[in-house]
Amino acid sequence: MPANTPSSLSNWWCDYSTEYAFVGFSYEITACQDVDTLRSEFMDIRNNFNGRYVRLYGFCDNDGYYNDVIEAAWDAGIGVHALIWFGFDGTDQWIGRRDELFGILHSNPKAKFVTRVVQFGSEPLYDGVLPPTQLAAQVTAAKANLTSLQIPVTVSDLAYSYQENEDDGAQDVLDAIDLIDAHELPFFSQEAGTANASWPIVLNDITWFIDNGEGKKIYLSEASQNGWPSVTSSGVQPNSPSAVANVQNEHDYSTVLDAHCSFFKTAPGGGIGWFWHIYSDDMEPGYGLYNTKGKLKFPFSPRTSC
Structure with missing residues (x-):
């Protein structure tokens, strides 16, 4: 990073066409890590794994917390896929999180130089947190709010979610988002077995997004979705009796993704x-x-180019 914030975003971000294969980690902030921890772990992602980005997961509702994320990311030379967290309990806390995030994005001079995209998530279509037409309206309003900062807006969700809500306005969401954050669930597929055999499951969802995504940029991101667990738990149970969860299969899934660099x-x-979910088992056990x-x-040294 430069000694001072640039005067404009001109030529700041690399072209999307260079952002393929491994781009970084999902990183959960529910523990409200302090700025020193954020900085240390972001530097680890950048320097030891060549990660470009952290994709935030979960939430920290401490006042001004995203300022710490910005500072740590700036110091580490890494970008952030920011997140408006809906959660799973149907509350309206996401509104305050949205407003606080937008306020910091506008007030912190470094914010637009580390924030690559703002996401609504996780899986709001799948969880039905808002009717699809209302979610699309939120995306449209967010885009207007962030236009001067040149920060795009997206929704993190599954191909299945769009398909299941097709008659209720899911296309409005797909039309509204600037890029696609696609969740992958190969371990939870009814066809799942070993990670080495997971590519057809992943490819099926990717193909749907390619066919229906209007040519938009795609990232595989987030939430027990683009990863393979090393253990099962109460919240991580397969839908196939053949699905195998262990460290070898977690490793093998990363190898499968790496082997398809040319496709990506x-x-x-x-x-x-693609993002690896997630940085540490302290965040999401097994992933x-x-x-x-x-x-x-x-050992983890995924390809960032080919």
């Missing part, structure tokens, strides 16, 4: 970038690259 590079919309003792579960 040439996909419509400027290629497909982390690091275990709860802070040790890498397996």
Whole structure:
């Protein structure tokens, strides 16, 4: 990063066509990590794994917390996919989170230089947190709010969610978003077995987004979705009796993604970038690259270009 914030965003971000293959980690902030922890772990992502971005997951409702995220990201030289968290309990807390985030994006001079996109999530269509037409209206309003900052807006969700809500206005959401944040659920597929055999499941959803996504940029992101668990738990149970959860399969899933670099590079919309879910088992048990003792579960050096 430069010593001072630039005077404009001109030529600041790389072209979307360069953002394919591995681009970074999902990173949960529900623990409200302090700025030193954020900075240290963001630097680890940037320097040891060549991650461009962290994709925020969960929430921290401490006043002004996103300022800490911005500072840590600036110091680490990493971008942020910011998140308006709806949660799973049907409350309206997301409204306050939205307003606080927008306020910081406008008031912090570094914000637009680290915030690559704002996401509504996680899986609001799937969870039915708002009727699709209302969710689309929120996206449209957010885009208007952030126009001067040149920050695009998207929704993190499944292909299944759009398909199931097709008659209720899901197309309005797909039309409104600037880019596609696609969740992948190969472990939870009824066809799941080992991670090595998961590519057809992933490809099926990607193909739907390519066919219906109006040529928009695609990222595979987030939420127990673009990863493979090393253990099952009360909230992580497969829908196939053949699905195998262990460290070897978690590693193998990363290898499967890595092996399709050329496909990700040439996909419509400027290629497909993928995030690994998630940075640590302390955030989401079983999905982390690091275990709860802070040790890498397996060597991880995914391709960022090909």
